[in-house]
Amino acid sequence: MAQTELQRALTVDRFPRSSAYDPQWVVDNLMGPHPLWQVEALMQVMSLKPGIRVLDLGCGTALSSIFLAREYDVEVFAADLWVKPTENWERIKAAGLEGRVHPIHVDARDLPFAADFFDAVVSIGSYHYFGTDARYMADLAEVVKPGGSIGIVGPGLQLDPGATLPSYLAEHWVPDFATWFGPTWWRHHWERTGLVTVQVADMVPTGWEDWLRWLEACNLVGRGSAPDEAMLRADGGKLLGQTRVLARVR
Ligand SMILES: C[S@@+](CC[C@H](N)C(=O)[O-])C[C@H]1O[C@@H](n2cnc3c(N)ncnc32)[C@H](O)[C@@H]1O
Numbered sequence: 001m002a003q004t005e006l007q008r009a010l011t012v013d014r015f016p017r018s019s020a021y022d023p024q025w026v027v028d029n030l031m032g033p034h035p036l037w038q039v040e041a042l043m044q045v046m047s048l049k050p051g052i053r054v055l056d057l058g059c060g061t062a063l064s065s066i067f068l069a070r071e072y073d074v075e076v077f078a079a080d081l082w083v084k085p086t087e088n089w090e091r092i093k094a095a096g097l098e099g100r101v102h103p104i105h106v107d108a109r110d111l112p113f114a115a116d117f118f119d120a121v122v123s124i125g126s127y128h129y130f131g132t133d134a135r136y137m138a139d140l141a142e143v144v145k146p147g148g149s150i151g152i153v154g155p156g157l158q159l160d161p162g163a164t165l166p167s168y169l170a171e172h173w174v175p176d177f178a179t180w181f182g183p184t185w186w187r188h189h190w191e192r193t194g195l196v197t198v199q200v201a202d203m204v205p206t207g208w209e210d211w212l213r214w215l216e217a218c219n220l221v222g223r224g225s226a227p228d229e230a231m232l233r234a235d236g237g238k239l240l241g242q243t244r245v246l247a248r249v250r
Pocket of ligand 1: 030031032033034035057058059060061064079080081082083106107108109123124125126129130
């Protein structure tokens, strides 16, 4: 019963590719909001040519890496700090993607790649952990070919820095939320480096709704988060959602 409800809750027309994946596999490997919905939302503005080399930075359990290789026929380096490459390798092999998705232990603050190695970088729900340092883009852009692209989706809060927090946010606030910036902040943060041209900086149009729907679905299998759900409901989609940024390396 819970399985059928989970399937129904996680099948949405706006993300047809994600809807084809086993919802139990997605919730069993969750680390944040639905990673496939987020990466599919990014692909609605970003294009990846078949065969190119992509860095999935902060891939967590590598679901987005598997999705990218399978859906867009790209070669993916599934790079993460907290999740061991051996664990991701098991998921990659189970998906039949050996040779196309390469698991690797990486600290994004110390990238172990050659200059100009990647055609594109994708980062889902992770970039805010390491990319708020104004100097970070210089390191990341170096491993991307000129003309390559960098796309991120992650938690976002459309509130000017310094603005007073609404009480429903203040009561749930933890220091990590200080990295939840909105599109305007990210656009300036990246453009002022002079290294990239920002092509898109927006909130995923259904980001708040997707996030809440995801948490409701996770409740069905005992994996929800009551505090996050309360915060999202109180917000009603005014400030919270998912920020999406896409840039081209100059
Ligand atoms: C909320 S999880 C998201 C994981 C996955 N992309 C997803 O959407 O399910 C954040 C991820 O950021 C990664 N991360 C945090 N700091 C990092 C760093 N310095 N270098 C590489 N990855 C990092 C963690 O290892 C973790 O897997």
